[in-house]
Amino acid sequence: MAKRRKVSNPLALAVLAQLLMGPTHPYEIGRRLTAQDKGRNVKYTRGSLYMVVEQLLKAGFIAEDGTVRDTQRPERTIYALTEDGRAELYDWLRDLVAKPEHEFPKFGVALSLLVVLAPADAVDLLGRRLVALTEEAEQIRADVRQAVDGGLEWVFVVEEEYRLAVLDAEARFVTTLVTRLGEPEYVRKWQEMFEGKT
Template identity: 65%
Template sequence: MEKRRKVSNPLALAVLVYLMAEPMHAYELGRRLQEHGKDRSIKYNRGSLYMVVEQLRKAGFVAERETVRDTQRPERTIYGITEAGRAELYDWMRELVAVPREEYPSFGVALSLLAVLAPAEGAGLLGRRLAALTEQAEEVRGVLRQAGEDQVHWVFLAEERYRLALVEAEIRFAADLAESLKDPTYERAWQRMREDMT
């Protein structure tokens, strides 16, 4: 069963991981997250990053270490992970890796209501989705190729390999569904259903 957490934003988990490596200020955290491509897996902006750091501080998972100031930049607070933050990080990671979570992606919602669209329109829209998914798959393959050339250790590519597996599975699913929508028996059933509704 999923635990109720004091701070449950996935960005908070990334912040804890990065602060475990070394204390830093929020601006540096944001730079590293972007540099390491975490913005491909975690949705955030500078404002949300600062907000999450503050939530983690209030929860006792991070603490202010020092405030630095140089003449070029505004004052910056350096944060470090606390023992409570370390315990939360490991507990949260173990839960996320071990326990499947029910998620509600918007495509799943659209699929649950797909019968509202005419079969030909649905098939056409799925064709557009397939084109976009194919581009995404190529982009991820490019990231993986480049990482291989750069000799990035495989464990740091797990999220990209997972992303590719999901995209490839969705491509197969969408292609099969688009073909099913073109079946004349479905077209006739859809027409009858539409007539019954009017």
């Protein structure tokens, strides 16, 4: 079972990791997250970022570390990682890396109810999904290749390699599922269960 945390939003983990590099203000954290394309893994908006910063401050994981005013912009509060924040960052990250946790992907919900769809309809829809999975995987491969060829260390795109592995596994699963849904025995059983009810 996952450890109960004072601040459980994954965005908080990303903020702590950004502050590990040194004190800064939330606007700069948001700019970095955008530049690093972290929005593919952590959902955030400007409002949610500031909310998480407040939660981390209240939990004692970060502390105010002065203010800065650059050009015409309003004064910005700088935040720094506290020792408790550093400990939380490492403890939380170690938990996420070491302990698998059950997640609830939407595709899993769809699969649990797949029997409702006529076999031919399911096969058609899964065929479309397979095309989308293939296109997404090709784009990720190209992006990773470009980043690494551009000098970025592989560890900075490891989450994309993970996404690629998941997409490839899903594509294999969908291919097998399409075959099984088209088998005459399944089609016959489905018709016995649902014919006339759709």
